[in-house]
Amino acid sequence: MTQVSMTVNGKAVSGDVEGRTLLSSFLRDQLSLTGTHVGCDTAQCGACVVHVNGEAIKSCNMLALEADGADVGTIEGQAAEDGTLNVIQQAFQDHHGLQCGFCTPGMVMSAAALLKDNPRPTEGEIRKYLEGNLCRCTGYHNIVKAIMAASGQDVSSIAAE
Amino acid sequence: MYSFEFEKPSTIADAVAALASEDAQALGGGQTLIPTMKQRLAAPSKLVSVSGIAEMQGVCIEDDGSVAIGGATTHARVAVEAAGSYPALAAVAGQIGDPAVRNRGTIGGSVANNDPAACYPACVLGSGATIVTNTRQIAADDFFQGMFTTVLEEGEIITSVRFPVPQAASYQKFLQPASRFALVGVYLARFADGVRVAVTGASEDGVFRWSEAEEALNKEFRPDALMGLHINPANMIGDLHGSKEYRAHLVGVMTKRAIEACS
Numbered sequence: 001m002t003q004v005s006m007t008v009n010g011k012a013v014s015g016d017v018e019g020r021t022l023l024s025s026f027l028r029d030q031l032s033l034t035g036t037h038v039g040c041d042t043a044q045c046g047a048c049v050v051h052v053n054g055e056a057i058k059s060c061n062m063l064a065l066e067a068d069g070a071d072v073g074t075i076e077g078q079a080a081e082d083g084t085l086n087v088i089q090q091a092f093q094d095h096h097g098l099q100c101g102f103c104t105p106g107m108v109m110s111a112a113a114l115l116k117d118n119p120r121p122t123e124g125e126i127r128k129y130l131e132g133n134l135c136r137c138t139g140y141h142n143i144v145k146a147i148m149a150a151s152g153q154d155v156s157s158i159a160a161e
Numbered sequence: 162m163y164s165f166e167f168e169k170p171s172t173i174a175d176a177v178a179a180l181a182s183e184d185a186q187a188l189g190g191g192q193t194l195i196p197t198m199k200q201r202l203a204a205p206s207k208l209v210s211v212s213g214i215a216e217m218q219g220v221c222i223e224d225d226g227s228v229a230i231g232g233a234t235t236h237a238r239v240a241v242e243a244a245g246s247y248p249a250l251a252a253v254a255g256q257i258g259d260p261a262v263r264n265r266g267t268i269g270g271s272v273a274n275n276d277p278a279a280c281y282p283a284c285v286l287g288s289g290a291t292i293v294t295n296t297r298q299i300a301a302d303d304f305f306q307g308m309f310t311t312v313l314e315e316g317e318i319i320t321s322v323r324f325p326v327p328q329a330a331s332y333q334k335f336l337q338p339a340s341r342f343a344l345v346g347v348y349l350a351r352f353a354d355g356v357r358v359a360v361t362g363a364s365e366d367g368v369f370r371w372s373e374a375e376e377a378l379n380k381e382f383r384p385d386a387l388m389g390l391h392i393n394p395a396n397m398i399g400d401l402h403g404s405k406e407y408r409a410h411l412v413g414v415m416t417k418r419a420i421e422a423c424s
Contacts, residue, residue, distance in 0.1 A: 002167070019167030019208065020198075042196050046261060055237070055264040061195050062265060063188075065167050066210060110261070131341065132259025 004068045008033065009077030017064045024048045026064035027074060035075035035105050039134070046133030049106040049113075050074045056113035058132070075105035078112065088112055088150040095155070097146035099137035106133050111147045120151050123158060162198045166207040171214060173320055177295050179209040180316035187211055187318055189233060189270025192262050211269070217320055222246055228326060229293075232269030232319040239268060249330035253284040253348070256334060258341050269319035275367055277308045277398065278342035282368040284324075284332060287348030287359030291323045298323075308367040327352045331422035333415040335362070337402055344403055345411040347371075349419035355379050358416060363397050363408045374416055383424065384417040 005014035008031060015030045027033045027050070036059055039047035043061035050059045051073035078086050085093065088111050098104045107130070114121060114129045121129070126144050135143060145158045168179045180187060186205035188194060190212070197203045211217055217233035220242035228247045230239055240255035240263065257263055257271070257280050271281040272292060285292070285301045292299045295318045304311055313319070327350035337344040343362035350357045356378040358371045377386040392409040399405035 019165050020162040022195075041199065043192060043262065046259070049261055052264075056261045057264050058261045061192060061262075063167065063191065063195070063208075063210075065169065066191075066212060068169075113260070129260055132261050 002065060004064050006067050006070050006072050008072045009074060019063065019065060021064045022060055023050070023052075023062045023064045023067050023072075024059040026067075027059060027072075033074050033076050037102055037105055039102065039106075044132070044134065045103070046106040046110060046130075047103050049109040049133065051109060051113060054113075054116070056110050073109070073112075075108060078108060088115070088147070091146040091150035092143070095142050095146040095149055097138065097143045103133060103135040103137075107135065107143055111150065114147070115151055120153060121147070123148060162195075163201065163204045165198075165205055167210070168207065169210040169213045173214060173216065173295055173318060176209050176211055176214060176318055177316060179207070180318070182207055185209055185316070187269075187273070189267035189273070190235060190265035191270075192258065192266040193270065193274050193276065211318060212267075217269070220246070223323065226326060227323050229321050229323045230268050231321050232293075233267050234269075236263035236266050236268070236271075247324055247326050247330075249327075249332055249348075249350070250284055250288070250324055253280050253332045256280065256332075262341075268322055272304075272322060273311060273313055273319055275305055275309055275311050276342065277364065277367040278337070278340070278344070278346075278362040279368075280332065280334060280343060280346055280361065283343075283346050283348040283359045283361035285322060285359075286368050286370060287332075287350045287357050288324045288327065288330070289350070289352075289357055290325070292319055293321045293323060294319055302370075305368050308365065310367070325352070327357075329423040331419040333418040333422070335411055335415055337362075345408050345415055347412065347415040347419050349416065349423060351378075351382065351423050356382065358419075360412050360416075363392070363412050365396055365398055371412065371416065378420065382420065384420045387413060387417060387420075 001016040037047035039045035043058045048060040148155045170176045185207040188208040188210045211233045217231040236254040236257045244251040330350040332348045334346040335344045346361040348359045358374045361368045392412045394405040394409040397405035397408040
């Protein structure tokens with residue numbers, strides 16, 4: 001076992017992990033931050049997306065020890081302390097951007113990473129950016145709509161009504 | 162995943178020393194290696210992460226004008242930082258996998274793995290790049306040795322890849338949308354002294370140069386120059402995503418698109 005230390009959602013944390021412990025396992029099993037979901041476990045579905053030093057990554061495909069010293073952000077850090085949803089989360093609720101909710105943490109974290117670099121993405125840019133996030137319920141239209149809305153854009157002309 | 166030791170050195174020399182133990186393996190971004198280990202298709206005794214080695218990071222322009230990419234540089238970074246100096250290379254990096262994969266996956270990892278459908282091997286071979294390791298410099302023409310096989314020795318690390326910059330270049334990727342690898346990808350580079358055409362995703366021998374197309378394009382650089390040229394389907398990959406004949410046909414289609422993009 002090796003000690004790993006990082007900042008998660010602004011708090012310093014540490015724990016003992018094996019070399020093979022995945023970042024997703026460390027977050028879920030040791031820190032009890034179970035908002036980060038593990039869907040495919042093969043780095044395809046994107047349910048496990050978190051931010052490491054500000055970049056979206058698939059936490060089921062990164063060793064916890066690789067995140068030693070990093071600044072990690074998870075879905076638990078998106079809402080305010082009092083539970084008030086952030087603008088992306090609120091837009092997902094307002095525009096029905098989720099059904100079963102399994103993919104939603106990864107979708108929100110990917111959306112946050114996109115909007116940080118590209119504050120007013122086009123519909124096409126959003127769809128392209130979400131290539132690594134799979135949703136089996138919504139058909140994506142309302143997710144795209146929610147992200148457009150979160151970026152302050154008019155969503156009346158988006159494909160699905 | 163089976164258990165393994167983990168080391169994260171900060172210099173190439175320390176990484177080479179760490180890789181000296183039996184069954185040790187270098188870890189780039191892990192976007193292929195970690196899933197492979199989860200499937201227990203690989204079980205190294207030790208992983209040596211190269212992500213903490215500063216001298217293997219980033220994009221720089223050499224004195225001779227070539228573009229050198231540190232072996233541990235992520236695809237996302239190449240997509241941004243090589244955009245001015247070698248746009249076609251940046252475009253290749255920007256269409257590998259998806260954004261989260263590009264934030265972890267590295268050029269050294271991709272080139273060392275030599276997946277038969279990966280994008281970078283086509284760009285490296287098509288550009289006539291040089292693979293620089295801790296011990297030597299290897300021409301791309303000598304480096305790739307068939308599916309998942311290269312001339313790299315045990316414990317040898319790709320420290321950088323050096324690309325000569327062509328007059329024009331284009332990568333045409335026919336996406337396999339589930340895996341996000343190339344069903345067929347063609348990288349065409351036009352240099353003052355000739356054209357290079359490298360094909361990925363198609364052959365059971367991995368990335369290869371389509372020399373007949375190169376000869377034809379050296380005489381006449383236009384899409385019609387490929388008239389009458391055909392890839393023999395016998396050695397192509399055939400699977401549920403596309404037959405051998407389909408892939409052989411796609412090589413011609415994607416090469417023509419690359420010529421048009423460079424014309």
